[in-house]
Amino acid sequence: MKKVQKLTLKYVLENSAEKYATKPCVSWVDGKPIRYNEFYEQAKELQFLLQEEGITKGDKVAILSENSPNWGIAYFAITSFGAIAVPILPDFRENEVHHILRHSSSKAILISEKQYCKIDDFESDVMVLRVLIDNFAILPPETTIAKLKSSISRSTRPITKLTDSALKFTGLRTAEVLEDDIACILYTSGTTGNSKGVVLSHKNLVFDATEVFAIQNIESSDRLVSVLPLPHTYECTLGLIMPIMKGACIYYLDKLPTARVLLPVLKKIKPTIMLTVPLIIEKIFKNKIQPTLTSNPIFRSLYKFPPTRKFLHYLAGKKLYNTFGGNLHFFGIGGALLAADVERFLRDAKFPYAIGYGLTETSPLLAGCNPNFTKYRSTGTAPPNIQLRIFNPDPKTGEGEIQAKGDNVMSGYYKDPERTKEVFTDDGWFKTGDLGILKNDYLYIKGRLKNVIIGPSGTNIYPEDIESVINQHHYVLESIVYEYENRIVARVHLNYELIDKENKHKRANEKLMRVFIQQLIEDVRKIVNSQVPSYSNVYKMIEQLEPFEKTPTKKIKRYLYTE
Numbered sequence: 251m252k253k254v255q256k257l258t259l260k261y262v263l264e265n266s267a268e269k270y271a272t273k274p275c276v277s278w279v280d281g282k283p284i285r286y287n288e289f290y291e292q293a294k295e296l297q298f299l300l301q302e303e304g305i306t307k308g309d310k311v312a313i314l315s316e317n318s319p320n321w322g323i324a325y326f327a328i329t330s331f332g333a334i335a336v337p338i339l340p341d342f343r344e345n346e347v348h349h350i351l352r353h354s355s356s357k358a359i360l361i362s363e364k365q366y367c368k369i370d371d372f373e374s375d376v377m378v379l380r381v382l383i384d385n386f387a388i389l390p391p392e393t394t395i396a397k398l399k400s401s402i403s404r405s406t407r408p409i410t411k412l413t414d415s416a417l418k419f420t421g422l423r424t425a426e427v428l429e430d431d432i433a434c435i436l437y438t439s440g441t442t443g444n445s446k447g448v449v450l451s452h453k454n455l456v457f458d459a460t461e462v463f464a465i466q467n468i469e470s471s472d473r474l475v476s477v478l479p480l481p482h483t484y485e486c487t488l489g490l491i492m493p494i495m496k497g498a499c500i501y502y503l504d505k506l507p508t509a510r511v512l513l514p515v516l517k518k519i520k521p522t523i524m525l526t527v528p529l530i531i532e533k534i535f536k537n538k539i540q541p542t543l544t545s546n547p548i549f550r551s552l553y554k555f556p557p558t559r560k561f562l563h564y565l566a567g568k569k570l571y572n573t574f575g576g577n578l579h580f581f582g583i584g585g586a587l588l589a590a591d592v593e594r595f596l597r598d599a600k601f602p603y604a605i606g607y608g609l610t611e612t613s614p615l616l617a618g619c620n621p622n623f624t625k626y627r628s629t630g631t632a633p634p635n636i637q638l639r640i641f642n643p644d645p646k647t648g649e650g651e652i653q654a655k656g657d658n659v660m661s662g663y664y665k666d667p668e669r670t671k672e673v674f675t676d677d678g679w680f681k682t683g684d685l686g687i688l689k690n691d692y693l694y695i696k697g698r699l700k701n702v703i704i705g706p707s708g709t710n711i712y713p714e715d716i717e718s719v720i721n722q723h724h725y726v727l728e729s730i731v732y733e734y735e736n737r738i739v740a741r742v743h744l745n746y747e748l749i750d751k752e753n754k755h756k757r758a759n760e761k762l763m764r765v766f767i768q769q770l771i772e773d774v775r776k777i778v779n780s781q782v783p784s785y786s787n788v789y790k791m792i793e794q795l796e797p798f799e800k801t802p803t804k805k806i807k808r809y810l811y812t813e
Contacts, residue, residue, distance in 0.1 A: 254460055258452040260330040260427045262495055270497035276319040279501050279515050284319055296327035296386055303379045307332030307425040310354045314338040315362035315383045317480050317502050322490050324360045332425045335434040337481035339802045344368045350437045370395040429453040435664050438610050447664030448610045458613035458658035459492045461633035465618045466580055470497030475521045477507040479802050483614045484584055489525045520575035527585040529804035535592045539566050560598045567599020578602055585803040587714055591722040605629045613658040617693040628692040640688050649696055652686045653679040703733045705785040719778050732812040737789040
């Protein structure tokens with residue numbers, strides 16, 4: 251890829267608006283696409299509105315909204331005149347939203363009508379401006395959720411188009427945006443339960459995007475359907491900044507991406523690129539594909555035979571590919587470890603999948619791969635100008651903490667110098683907290699350092715490895731493994747829909763069904779223990795009746811179940 255002249259979002263916006271002016275940029279699935287020149291003009295108009303209301307370079311502006319074309323316009327409008335975006339995940343609860351607004355000292359917020367209830371009673375001496383992101387209308391200070399619909403016109407507020415000379419006269423000329431200026435502060439809701447503000451610069455984000463192009467390019471003809479939350483850096487960098495840099499078009503859903511909503515969308519848009527988390531493809535495999543391949547005793551027997559299983563996977567994969575619209579050339583999976591049996595299916599099916607690895611703190615990508623060069627259970631290789639190392643590797647296994655260096659690594663956590671110091675080595679390497687192995691430059695993730703269980707003989711036991719084995723069982727949807735009273739314990743959430751379907755004769759008798767499930771869980775435990783080393787044997791397996799509570803990127807909030 252040709253080197254980007256300036257690593258700022260302002261340059262990205264201006265360059266793409268000029269280069270791809272009349273091409274479609276963002277759109278609702280059933281809406282009229284906003285072209286690149288229109289995207290630029292709307293971003294500039296919103297920028298002027300914010301400046302007219304007293305927002306200047308360095309001020310924090312929160313975004314609290316579901317994915318939409320206006321989300322991207324708001325993000326580029328804020329960052330392109332040196333203000334700092336504070337994207338807030340729409341899954342956050344009211345108290346979390348209030349904490350972020352106060353901690354970040356946000357001076358303004360762009361908020362959707364659906365999310366407004368979360369700031370209905372929010373009081374702040376700092377916040378001076380509320381804007382409805384649905385139409386960029388300024389909300390009067392006294393607006394409550396009860397008054398919102400009646401007090402705000404659904405038509406877009408007219409924004410005065412100011413010339414450069416007028417801006418100069420009124421003091422609103424955009425300050426110069428530098429590569430090292432802060433672009434955004436991202437508040438994570440990680441599996442540890444501690445939300446922290448990750449400070450990312452323009453250089454962090456645009457540098458990481460340009461590095462990813464060395465792994466997987468994007469063309470102006472590409473089409474993306476967005477299904478992950480934009481406040482997460484995975485979707486924001488790879489699913490918004492990168493496509494806009496290359497003139498691609500991004501489509502947004504106006505409903506949650508359930509199968510019923512998504513399937514007709516895929517048929518209509520025929521996306522060429524999709525970014526997902528493991529849970530999405532794992533659910534499809536567990537609920538739709540695997541049951542058809544093991545629907546009767548004969549099929550189940552054939553499925554156990556590797557050559558037959560591979561052929562069945564290939565046939566099912568072709569059908570799945572057509573379900574996704576038949577034009578995919580990149581199906582990115584990130585955010586958590588992908589189940590081994592699901593990856594095996596994708597490989598057998600010759601599906602164009604690729605697994606990536608990264609963190610919010612690294613903008614996010616640290617390792618990835620083109621679908622043509624994937625290796626089983628690996629997250630790929632580091633891009634050319636990002637360094638990875640395994641710190642203090644075990645002499646026998648080569649396992650150690652993954653550490654990273656590059657212009658994509660954050661400067662630190664907002665207002666938290668102590669925690670910032672904890673995650674950097676004395677020689678400037680970022681400590682990811684993840685354990686892994688590097689083999690021929692390919693990275694293999696073993697799990698989180700904090701999750702590791704130390705066995706009686708001092709052996710490292712990785713819960714994620716055991717969970718991978720558990721989750722391969724026909725009737726298991728998801729699980730977590732942890733240590734309790736010096737024993738290895740597992741919680742499993744079963745596929746109750748499949749159990750009911752395949753055991754109709756027991757369904758009418760509640761007592762009989764409970765006995766069946768208890769025996770099933772014990773059978774799963776024995777099968778797992780026969781497939782893992784003896785020091786990793788599961789002592790007890792507990793039924794998790796409700797689905798595990800998850801982060802916005804669909805990782806289980808382990809701390810809720812292991813403390």
